Amino acid sequence: MGEFNHLDQIREVVIARRAGNRLYLRDIAQVVDSHEDERIITRFNGEPCVKLSVFKEAEANTVEVALAVETQLDELDPVLPEGLELGFVENQADYVAGALAGVRDAAIGAMVLLVLVVWLFLGSFRQVVVMIVALPLTLIINFGLMKVAGFSLNIFSLGGLVVAIGVVLDNSIVVIENISRLRHERPDQASDQHAIGGSAEVGPAIVAATVSFLALFVPFLLVPGLTSLLFRELILVIAGIVIISLAVAVTLTPMLVTIFFGRSTQRRNATRFERFFDRFTDGYGWLLDLALHAPGAVAITFVAVLGLALFAMGRVGGEFLPPIDDGRIMVKVIMPTGAAVRETDKVLRQIEQRLADDPLIESTFAMAGGQVMGLYTYEVANQGQIDIQLVPKSNRDIGTTDYVTRLQPIVAQATAFGGRIMARQMPIKGIHGLRAAEVVVEIRGQEMDSLADLAERTAETMAGMSGFRNVAVSMDITKPEYQVRVDRTKAAELGISVADISGTLRSLITGAVVSRFRQAGEYYDMRMLVPESQLTSRRQVENLVVSGSGGDAIRVRDVANVRQAVGPLEIVRKNQVKQVSVEASTANVDLATAMATLRTTLKNIDRPAGYEFGFGGQAELMAD
Known part of the structure; x- marks a missing residue:
């Protein structure tokens, strides 16, 4: 009713x-x-689509959630209307599974190689069996501790296992070798005496070696910022497995040696490798004797090598994280301010057409008129983006970084349609700081005009440098707008407030929901607004009507001054100070080298008093 x-x-x-x-x-x-204005246009592989993002809860497992979503989609497939398809634009579980599989294979390969090396040097299959028993036991105990600590199997925790495996075997190798030596030197002693004596002799040494090894990693937990959070699991897993391996080496390993070797002291014939290694040992002894008799030469050699190492270290570049060849590329399009979403979409279509027949591309997802930030998609009519997924690495002979370079001519051709277009490799998913550009120059000051001028000069300087590309200023002050300046005295005389005027204008221009309409059981908003065709001039804005306190019709021109101007899309402040950023990607140079060159160059740019440069993005993370 x-x-x-x-x-x-x-x-x-x-x-x-x-x-x-x-x-x-x-x-x-x-x-x-009618329908709501189409403010965001999306396509998947050139076909119109609607993107639905599914986010897991903080404690949920990415792979398990993805499998559950796939199961639900499989159940929906039979009931979909004809012509509709469901597919994955991006599945983070694929990257997680691929990374885990790679680290897992590396861990298994490392274990096999280590066992082979142990067998080659120790020459006894029984000793290898002791190692094979000790290694999985250490890992099992460590997995239990990981479960108690709430850790999961990820690229960092598995990476910690790979790093620690060598130390796990080192401790047991030292104990086994020393017990074997005592067995041959003291054949009349009981096996348990060999085990006790051999373990006691090297016990302090392997404890000191283990603590020294931990001292290399544990201090990273004290490093502030993202580095500590990123490598926390890796460091704690290394610490846990190394401590466990120490306990196994001085308890389980001696017992297993006693069980497997018993009282047998028969020495087998030396193998060809052992004879070679004996000659190598003799040579090392000769070299060591020579070094002991010439301490001055040793000291000079040490200083020379240290100096050479320091010199080489200064020539090695630096980055926050190494590039990952996951085949994910982003092409960003920024049209002039005021451009309609259809104009932005036109440029995206031109790029899509140029990429359509490329066999190296597995899928593309285009979005015009929107910008994804975190969990939300914001409407920005003059911006668009194409997410490109290349085929798996095994099916292409070019890396992601090289493909981005190959994209540059295509991007350059598309700029003929207007706007600014940038192509770069997408950052690692899930790490907030990496979503920023590699290099971000933060310019701080008080006046927007001065900030804009300084930002433009900085961007021109960076664009002329060989180590940067995709240089862009974050602030755009070309947004056309009508500025309504209310005369508060006149408004008070007519019984209307500034809030009443702004609220009414907002409702007239953007539309206000006044009721709901029902059709076929569905409810739709009824929105009242002034057509865009009646808001194309300053005079039309001045003639808009607002209601006074007594219900009188008051035109905007009677209480306010309307002028056409341009202004910034947004004003960013950092520590209460206005800021404009200049963003860029590195080109054919590492991040550390690029930043060193940039810092030197920025010192030569004139700037007003009170204006300063700062740095953000991945460069800031690397500095921390």
């Missing part, structure tokens, strides 16, 4: 009665059945 079921019912609504005449809604407004 009281609901609208047809547009004619809405048109016939009586607005007022005057002198016996009725004023209907259709007399003063158009009532049309």
Whole structure:
């Protein structure tokens, strides 16, 4: 009851009665059945699509959630209308599974190689068996501790296992070798005495070696910022497995040696490798004797090698994280301010057409008029983005970074349609700081005009340097707008506040939901707004009507001054100070070298008093 079921019912609504005449809604407004403005356009592999993002809870496992979503989609497939398909634009579980598989294979390969090396040097299969028993036991105990600590198997925890495996075997190798030596030197002693004596002799040494090894990693836990959070699991896993291996080496390993070797002291014939290694040992002894008799030469050699190492270290570049060849590329399009979403989409289509027949591309996802930030997609009509996924690394002979370089001519051709276009490799998913550009120059000051001028000069300087590309200023002050400056005295005399004026103008321009319309069991918003065709000039804005306190109609021009101007899309402040950023990617140079060159260059740029440069992005993370 009281609901609208047809547009004619809405048109016939009586607005007022005057002198016996009725004023209907259709007399003063158009009532049309339309749809919300298409502000964001999306396509997957060139076909229109709707993107639905699924985010896991903080404690949930990425792979398990992805499998559950895939199961639900499989159940939906049979009931989908004809012509509709469900597919994955991006599945983070694929990257997780691929990374885990790579680290897992590396760990297994490392274990096999280590066992082979042990067998080659120790020459006894029984000793290898002791190692094979000790290694999985150490890992099992460590997995239990990881479960208690709430850790999961990821690239960092598995990486910690790979790093620690060598130390796990080192401790046991030292104990086994020393017990074997005592067995041959003291054949009359009991096996348990060999085990106790051999372990006691090297016990302090392997404890000191283990603590020294931990001292290399544990201090990283004290490093502030993202580095500590990123490598926390890796460091704790290394610490846990090394401590466990120490306990196994001085308890389980001696017992296993006693069980497997018993009282047998028969010495087998030396193998060819052992004879070679004996000659190598003799040579090392000769060299060591020579070094002991010439300490001055040793000291000079040490200083020379140290100096050479320091010199070489200064020539080695630096980055926050190494590039990952996962085949994910982003092409960003920024059109002039005021461009409609259709104009942005036109440029995206041109790029898509140029990439359509490339066999190295597995999929593309294009979005015009939107910008993804965290969990939300914001409407930005003049911006668009194409996410490119290359085929698996095994099916292409070019890396992601090289492919980005190959994209540059295509991007250059598309710029003929207007706007600014940038192509770069996408950052690692899930690490917030990496979503920023590699290099971000933060310019801080008080006046927007001075900030804009300094930012433009900085961007021109960086664009002329060989180590940077995709240089862009974060602030755009070319947004056309009508500025309404309210005369507070006149407004007070007419009984209207600044808040009333701004609220009314916002409702008239962007639309206000005044009721709901029901059709086929569904409810739709009824939105009242002024058509865009009636807001194309300053005079039309001045003639907009707002209501005074007594219901009187007051035109905007009677209480405010309207002028056409341009202004920034947004104003960013850092520590209460206005800031404009200049962003860029590195080109054919490492991040550390690029930043060193940039810092030197920025010192030569004139800037007003009170204005300063700072740095953000991945360069800031690397510095921390």
